[in-house]
Amino acid sequence: MGTLQTTFPAEIQAAIANYPPGRQASAVLRLLYLAQAAYGHLTPEAIDEVSGILHMDPTQVRGVAGFYTLFLEHPHGGYVVQYCNDLPCALRGADDFLPVVAEKLGCRPGETSADGLFTLECVMCLAACDHAPMMQVNLEYVLDLTPEKLDALVAEWRAKAAANPPRRPPFGFGPPSEMAAPHG
Numbered sequence: 001m002g003t004l005q006t007t008f009p010a011e012i013q014a015a016i017a018n019y020p021p022g023r024q025a026s027a028v029l030r031l032l033y034l035a036q037a038a039y040g041h042l043t044p045e046a047i048d049e050v051s052g053i054l055h056m057d058p059t060q061v062r063g064v065a066g067f068y069t070l071f072l073e074h075p076h077g078g079y080v081v082q083y084c085n086d087l088p089c090a091l092r093g094a095d096d097f098l099p100v101v102a103e104k105l106g107c108r109p110g111e112t113s114a115d116g117l118f119t120l121e122c123v124m125c126l127a128a129c130d131h132a133p134m135m136q137v138n139l140e141y142v143l144d145l146t147p148e149k150l151d152a153l154v155a156e157w158r159a160k161a162a163a164n165p166p167r168r169p170p171f172g173f174g175p176p177s178e179m180a181a182p183h184g
């Protein structure tokens with residue numbers, strides 16, 4: 001039995017029970033969230049375990065996981081910073097502001113800071129184009145970024161992390177009782 005099944009047996013059964021017999025594959029998003037919580041990120045073992053439980057081809061499961069930016073296939077920091085530099089945001093200065101974000105966090109896009117606190121990713125539109133530069137941090141939007149606002153936030157996150165290390169994995173999701181319904 002894999003890490004997912006030993007960590008979240010009741011949650012898996014509850015997720016599958018939401019669907020008619022034979023339609024267990026419909027629970028794939030929920031199980032991927034649980035797998036991410038159990039494994040820390042979606043390792044090949046996590047994908048294989050989800051596939052086995054749901055009787056799906058691993059390629060299908062990998063395809064679902066790859067479609068959604070909230071599923072991570074690599075280790076990440078306690079704060080996952082998803083910065084939008086898609087075209088509408090870029091037209092409002094997102095590209096120019098990206099080096100500021102990277103410098104403040106101590107990591108470039110695709111990297112995790114040396115202290116393990118931040119992972120920075122550039123993502124496509126997050127549907128808040130009119131508030132660029134903007135980013136999503138562990139599911140929370142940060143809008144209308146300025147250097148001062150970013151400074152204050154980073155200081156706040158560092159202070160929080162020093163007092164109480166951010167939960168990981170993943171994305172600030174803690175135990176299942178704290179997990180919201182799956183977000184795409």
Ligand code: FES
Pocket residue numbers: 084085086087088089090124125126127128129130132134
């Ligand atoms: S392009 Fe960045 S939020 Fe839409």
